[in-house]
Amino acid sequence: MNLGFFLTFTYINTFKMENIIQTSNLNFHYSKHKSIIENLSINVPKGSIYGFLGPNGAGKSTTMRLLTGIIPDDKNAIKIFGSELNEQIPFIFSKIGALVESPALYLHLSGYNNLLYIAKVKNINPDKIDEVLELVELTYAKNQKAKQYSLGMKQRLAIAMALLGEPELLFLDEPVNGLDPNGIVEIRKLLIKINKEKGVTIFVSSHLLSEIEKMCTHIGIIAKGKLKFEGTMNQLSTSFNTCKIEITIDNASDWQKKLNENGVKTQLNEANKIAVLLNTKEEIPTFIKKLINEGALLYEVKILEGLEEWFMNLIEN
Template sequence: MIDNIIEIKNLNFGFDKNKPILKDVNLMVPKGSIYGFLGSNGAGKSTTMRLIMGLFNDDANSVKVFDTLVSNLYPEGFNKIGSLIDYPAFYDHLSGYDNLMIVCILRNLNISRIDEILELVGLTEARNIKMKKYSLGMKQRLAIGLALISDPELLVLDEPVNGLDPNGMKEVRELLIKLNKEYGVTVFISSHLLLEIEKMVTHIGIISNGEIKFQGSKEDLNELYRFQKTKFSLKNAKNFEALLAENYQVEFKNETDCEIVTNSPKQISDINKILVDHGAEIHQISPAGGLEEWFMEISKQN
């Protein structure tokens, strides 16, 4: 049984030997996960995904998909993978249905699956509408439908919510979660939109300047940065500034919220006791920050 659908070991890649794009990349994408591959523009995300899809040559045989070297996987293994690396060239004068039908004919796939795909991506009612009348969100969902037409076990998506409005992002996010939970599709998705990705992923890899800075489950990342800062919400927070500043690094966000640098659960408990003993009315204690803040911190690490 395959535990990791994608395995990358000691991958180095570049078009110029003196200017490597990827440096000793190691990546494991567990089967059944939604793996968020995060990084700024130019960090190496798209290059990595093109190597996974066999669009660039992996001369060192560092990349495996379905426990098979990418060089040995294609073309037979192509139907097990759906991808959206570059936006597909749809025919604007044809309907969404007809665009999918053309792909089915060219790839010798079952045309009867088109209706199922259109329903899955929420485009049944738009099946006969010409593409030129589709919204950007509809086009993006059809592009994902195109990636699903072969009933793949793995989806590789490069920036699938880029350029979408909040409602379009929500539609794509809900679709990917549904595919993962109800159909068991493993999703490998790259993005620089951290707050959006945080809402759907189970695992995370962070790449910066061609190097992997972190990879693991979202819980692993939460645990790693769990006690970096803690937010205390309390009545008249500023009244306790002098008390807290004596022993802690504290930042006041507004009249009720302050963030304190902490390094253990006991320290959080101690701060809570100090505040209560001095008459503070505490409303909430919670971890401060999130994926965006963690990403910035990890990306700065050498």
């Protein structure tokens, strides 16, 4: 047997990424005339941090409730761990953790006793509590009542409750909502840590694009109940064949008019700032040189790219 072929074959099979969540033409509507989710087909790779993005009212929370069984899936369009979700309820809840609604904490109890209550309800070994508290960095406050916790600490305690059963899959709906910048960074670092150290697949919805960009390996973008994009961050960046720049220039409104007359697509962002759409980045030097030769007073040239820019392009179009 060719050893080289065997090693290659083993490597490919070992690292082939399977999907832990799959939906096939998932639909949901509260009334006949108002569709919330329309033909939604998503694929969440095992071991990923999957960011689920969309504007308010796009259907993110409804999708999360369908995936966690809070809202029944009548058409069996959802598969988790390779099997239909409906076939696995309620046993599947031992393999998933979820923070979909606001954290349900017992404020009169300590952080430790909140977790002890969950352990007893779910028949989980209480020995896991200290391990989870250490993971979310709340060991120092485990005997402190939850009502004395900051918002960020309460959020970490809620995540600890979701992690207590050692889930393979974690659902989080807007986990940094209402947190200050320091709290947001803490939650982001925690989720990356859980993903890398514990191998937990994380499905997270959020409207904070900068955090998703720093944290997620894969993203899905939804607007008006329809999927607009799914893939890696790199795939998203390469899917845009144009280049958008912002120039800070004197007499911006006059220059915008001249550029539009010459067939250049522009948008006046604010005083002295124009967004200009070019075909490629390679066109930037020639474009800027031409402006200067025509007497333009330029102060700054900024390439507009990144998740926020791509996101806005997708949902607007």
